[in-house]
Amino acid sequence: xxxxxxxxxxxxxxxxxxxxxxxxxxxxxxxxxxxxxxxxxxxxxxxxxxxxxxxxxxxxxxxxxxxxxxxxxxxxxxxxxxxxxxxxxxxxxxxxxxxxxxxxxxxxxxxxxxxxxxxxxxxxxxxxxxxxxx
Numbered sequence: 001x002x003x004x005x006x007x008x009x010x011x012x013x014x015x016x017x018x019x020x021x022x023x024x025x026x027x028x029x030x031x032x033x034x035x036x037x038x039x040x041x042x043x044x045x046x047x048x049x050x051x052x053x054x055x056x057x058x059x060x061x062x063x064x065x066x067x068x069x070x071x072x073x074x075x076x077x078x079x080x081x082x083x084x085x086x087x088x089x090x091x092x093x094x095x096x097x098x099x100x101x102x103x104x105x106x107x108x109x110x111x112x113x114x115x116x117x118x119x120x121x122x123x124x125x126x127x128x129x130x131x132x133x134x
Contacts, residue, residue: 004048005029005040008055016056016086020115027114030087031055037094037113056086059093069093069131078127080118087114092128101132 008014008031017040020028024039031040032054059067069092072078079085088111095102095110102110107128116124 002045003041004031004038004043004045004053007045008040008053014055014057018083018086020083020087020117025115026084027087027091028083030090030114032090032094035094037091039113054090056089059089067093068134069096069128072127072130072134073124076123076127076130078120078124080116080120080123084114084116084118088116088124092131095128096131102128104129 005017005019008017009019017031018028019041020026022041024042027039029040030037032038032052033043033048034051059070061067066074067089069089073085073089078088091111091114092107095107099106099110104125107125111124111128
């Protein structure tokens with residue numbers, strides 16, 4: 001059984017999606033499938049035929065303009081080693097599309113499925129707050 005994560009990275013060369021744990025626990029491989037957050041390491045590629053899949057490569061507004069969340073991660077230093085960053089960004093984008101003005105508790109809950117190995121959560125949370133302001 002081929003996983004969506006492997007097809008994205010190895011066949012389509014969309015290497016922004018990372019493999020952290022391979023067990024659906026860390027969120028590094030988060031993508032959007034038909035607008036829903038999914039851990040791509042748990043999804044058999046056969047299950048997504050005909051679905052819209054958005055990876056970190058599809059988050060920017062255009063080739064020259066980043067999404068507000070991406071820009072905020074740069075400005076606030078929200079990206080550290082980079083393993084969790086794509087999943088965190090996708091989770092934050094999803095959260096802000098559903099709730100453009102979340103509370104701190106809602107931000108923490110919205111990112112709860114994503115683990116940061118660097119334990120740098122404060123800069124990540126600051127990045128999401130900045131994205132809400134911008």
